[in-house]
Amino acid sequence: MIISRRTLLGAVVPVTAATGLVAGTGAAAGAVGREEGAAALRTTADGDYDGSDLWLRYVPVGDPGLLRKYRESVTAVIVENAGRKKVHRHTPNLSMAPGSTEKLVQTTLEAARDELVRGLGGLLDRAVPVKTDPGDKPSDGAVIVGTRDSSRIVRQHISADDLTSVGDDGYLIRSFFRGTQGFTVIAGNTEVGALYGTFAFLRRLQTHKSITRLDISESPRVRHRHLNNWETVRLYAGNNASGTGGLNGENGTIFNFTGTGESAGRNLPVILDRYIVAARAMASVGMNGITINLVNADNVYLTPEYIAQEAALADALRPYGIKLALSINYTAPTDPRFAPDTLTNEQLDPHGEEFRGWWNRRARLLQASIPDFTGFTVKANSEGQPGPQDFGDDHGDGANAIAAAVAPLGMKIYWRTFVYNADVDEDRLKRAYLEFGYINDERQPDGTRGRFLDNVFLQTKNGPLDFQAREPIHPMFGRMEHTNQALELQITQEYTGQDEMLCYLGPMWEEALKTDTYARDERGRLLDKRLMGHIVDGTAQGHSDTAIVGVANLGNADNLTGHHFSQANLFAFGRQSWDWTLDSADIAADWVRMTWSNRKNVVGTIVKMMMGSWEALVSYQTPFGMAHQFRSSDHYGPNPAERLARDDWSPVYYNKADSIGLGYDRSSTGSDFTAQYFPTLAARYGDIDTVPENLLMWFHHVRWDRRMRSGRIFWDELVYRYQMGVQYVTWMRLTWDSLQPSIDARRFSEVKTKLTIHEADAGDWRDTCVNYWKEFSGRDNPADNGPLSIKIVVGGRTIGAFDPSASSYRITLPAGASPKITKVIPADRATRYEILSQADDVPGQAIVRVAKEDFFGPIVKDYVFVIERAHP
Structure with missing residues (x-):
């Protein structure tokens, strides 16, 4: 039986005692080492913590030896001339809301100084003094932050040549010694670079790394590292019970523009704590921009009333190096709200002065209030949004028109390539390149290629469809060599579990x-x-202006992201947009240490949960390259049979299920989408024998009886993969339970509830999809050859053929037969098992837990046997 997520809130899945079969559980995992005990006690004592500090909580270091070393190494903070270089502030009545705990700063070095005071005070569990006059030389244990312009000490110890390689956003962190003592210098060419270095230094303490003998030089690989905030659409972080909206007159998103009732006084220009927390968090991982509204843009954001509020928000975020941008509607000039400065449809000629002049005037109006306003994001001719094609022009014409209008102001246009006009090609995946590729290849009068202007970025999703859990890379990466291209990733988990499923x-x-x-x-x-990262960072094809954009959905929930583990995705996006070569497991470990605990067993266990969670979700939703099997109502649950008015929104369009097999043929014998890739990938993806199995159905219609690399036929492997995804979630739920002594009470309980829902909904995905595919395959679920398949010996009989998808199994015994399970026979020798309970009598119940470490992590299945007597 599958329990709906709507009825399961607060429920507990019935089954069981923790056992050593569950990785991360048992006595060894539950023990708290003496050196870590203080941290554990401090963490668990704060049982009401709500996650509102994200990864910037600064819990005191619990290891006494490490704490002593840190205290010896850090005795003072020196930030010279911290208040000298004030950032622009447009809004005279800018203020924090009454009762705020955060505060406004007017310089970036003030932000760095205050973060050090906050962070070191928390981590070292004592106040660290701030020295404004360091004298002739810094004291032992001083941490000095600044630029060569702001700080005499920085000038003395860091040369201009030293800083040349780190650019505007980079930083140096160096240790200097006098005998056995010394001091630390954090320097940047800019104050923002120094701020990034400050957060990097604090991160070392948060993650219990050494802060002595440092010689660190870092700079971002990508220049523009932005969020696109989607407001209320795909909002999974609102503060109401279902996580889809707001309470108290707010609409659920992070920024208040139109709060009513008791929140009416909390609208911008009033600054709320969560704005500053978000700004600090973004800066801590090097993000430097945010487009604050949905790509299906409301023109209200271009009105003077809203611009005044946006200016206030920009004022609050500016000290943290974060610049604002807006999403716009292509036909905004026709909106009567801008009268008398409006245009007719006939005046929307991208080559005409009227259209370009209107956008220049509107951009100047923004720049007058927000001098560092960065530009516009545009969704055009996609999903009902107007664009140049409505007037006989193409994307190059439209993008260049607005780009030319704002170029004198130093602004950029991020033109999204998420287009799929059905008239272009029957295969939706082919359409974007067909609409943009020829513009990139077009030869210009000066002999160069590519028509898009230099201040245009084509903003392209990582895959060719729509943020599915696994997609092949978009073929446009590498093919658009004459055009600036921004990679678009989705942080908010529209198709990857939203606010319910733990998916890193x-x-x-x-x-x-x-x-x-x-x-x-x-x-x-x-x-x-030639890796996709090289294309994005410009090193592959010589692009100097580069960008990564993350579709975020920060909300007004206490923890800002809806699910505590969704914070990890915001953190990972920042770290990977700064340096895409980083290992995602290392990023996860840092986040766990900064967010949950530095205890080794906690870090190892939670990182293991995170690292398999994505592959598990792929497995129970869309394994082997299946795509877009979501119900249309919310993009959360499954509906593989759904047919919609538009084919390419319909799950059946992608699964192509029939009596022969499953999947979309995009090889040369099908839609020939594979031809859009470079030849090596085109050949690999186009051949069913060489395509990676995890992308199999993206490119091929696979026969039910095709032999897979495991030796099983496709049908069997498909069903087992669905089951394995659910079995991993079961392991996560049991493993999280084992961490209760080490996790503060509120967050432990909230994640536990989410995992209970997660497990039930993963089972719903498995059962809905497998039962639908059965209608076409004509085959039963495989039973005796799966990763966790077993047979049991009970009452002298060997019984098997247990479908691992079932929640319980009925066993009938003849009169007089013992109900005790005397033997368990796993199908896989690597499988471990434990009999958790036996039936004392008949009728009765026995439970056998079976576990295995598989390719994406541990999987667990509890076999619940209901034992009855056979009827005479």
């Missing part, structure tokens, strides 16, 4: 960024640097 997305993004595009130059030679 770092491994998914790592897989995409480290995929070889096999891109070639104009002479057909393979590029030396």
Whole structure:
């Protein structure tokens, strides 16, 4: 039986005692080492903590030896001239809301100084003095932050040549010694760079790394590292019970523009604590921009009333190096709200002065209040949004028109390539490249190629469809060599569990960024640097202006992200957009240490949960390259049979289920989508024998009886993969329970509730999809050859053929037969089992737990046997 997520809130799945079969549980995992006991006690004592500090909580270091070393190394903070270089502030009545705990700062160095005071005070469990006059030389244990311009000490110890390589956003962190003592210098070419270095230094203490003998030099690989905030659409972090909206007159999103009732006085220009927390968190991982409204843009954000509120928000975020942008509607000039400065449809000529002049005037109005306003994001001719094609023009015409209008103001246009006009091609995946590729290839009068202007970014999703849990890389990466291209990732989990499922997305993004595009130059030679990350950071094809954009959905929930573990995805996006070569497991470990605990067993256990969670979700939702099997109402639950008015929104369009098999043929014998990739990938993806099995159904219609690399037929492997995904979630739920002594009470309980819902909904995905595929395959679920399949010996009989998808199994015994299970026979020798309970009598119940470490992590299945007597 599958229990709906709507009725399961607060329920507990019935089954069981923790056992050593569950990784991360048992006595060893539950023990608290003496050196870690203080931290554990401090963590569990704060049982009401709500997650509102994200990963910037700064819990005191619990290891006495490490705490002593940190205290010896850090005795003072020195930030010279912290208040000298004030950032622009447009709003005279800017203020924090009454009762706020955060505060407004007017310089970036003030933000760095205050973060050090807050962070070191928390981590060292004592106040660290701030020295404004360091004298002739810094004291032992001083942490000095600044630029060569702001700080005499920085000038003395860090040369201009030292800083040349780190650029505007980079930083140096260096230790200097006098005998056995010394001091630390954190320096940047800019105050923002120094702020990033400050957070990097604090992160070392948060994660219990050494802070002595440091010689760190870092700079971002990508220049523009932005969030696109989608407001109320795909909002999973609102503060109401279901996580889809707001209470108290707010609409649920992070920024208040139109709060009513008791929240009417909390609208901008009033600044709320959560705005500053979000700004600090973004800066801590190097994000430097945010587009604050949905891509299906409301023109109200271009009105003077809203611009005044946006200016206030920009004022509050500016000290943290975060600049604002807006999403716009292509036909905004026709909106009567802008009268008398409005245009007619006939005046929306992208080559005409009227259209370009209107956008220039509107951009100047924004720049007058927000001098560092960065530009516009545009969704055009997609999903009902107007664009140049409505007037006989193409994307190049439209993008260049607005780009030319704002170029004199130093602004950029992020033009989304999420287009899929059905008239272009029958296969939705082919349409974007067909609409944009020819503009990139177009030869210009000066002999160069590519029509898009230099201040245009084509903003392209990592895969060719729509933020599915696993997609092949988008073929446009590498093919648009004459055009600036921004990678778009989705942080808010529209198709990856929303606010209910624990799904860490770092491994998914790592897989995409480290995929070889096999891109070639104009002479057909393979590029030396050709991973998708190299395309994005510009090193592959010589692009100096680069961007990564993350679709976020910060809300007004206490923890800002809806699910405590969704914070990890925001953290990972920042770290990977700064440096895409980082290992997602290392990022996860840092986040766990900063967010939950530094205890080794807690870190190891939670990181293991996170690292398999994405592959598990793929397995119980869309294994082997299946795509878009979501019900249309909310993009959360399954509905593989759904047919909609538009084919390419329908699950059946993607699954192509029939009596022969499953999947969409995009090889040369089908839609030939594979031809859009460079030749090496085109050949690999186009051949069913060489395509990676995890992308199999993206490119091929697979026969039910096809032999897979495991030796099983496709049908059996498909069903087992669905089951394994659920079995991993079972392991996560049991493992989280084992961590209760080490996790503060409120967050432990909230995650426990989410995992209970998660497990039930994963089972719903498995059962709904497998039962639908059965209608076409004509086959029963395989039973005796799965990763966790077993047979049991009871009453002298060997009984098997247990469908691992079932929640319980009925066993009938003849009169006089013992109900005790005397033997368990796993199908896989690597499987471990434990009999958790036996039936004392008949009728009775026995439970056998079976576990195995599989390719994406541990999987667990509890076999519940209901034992009865056979009727005479």
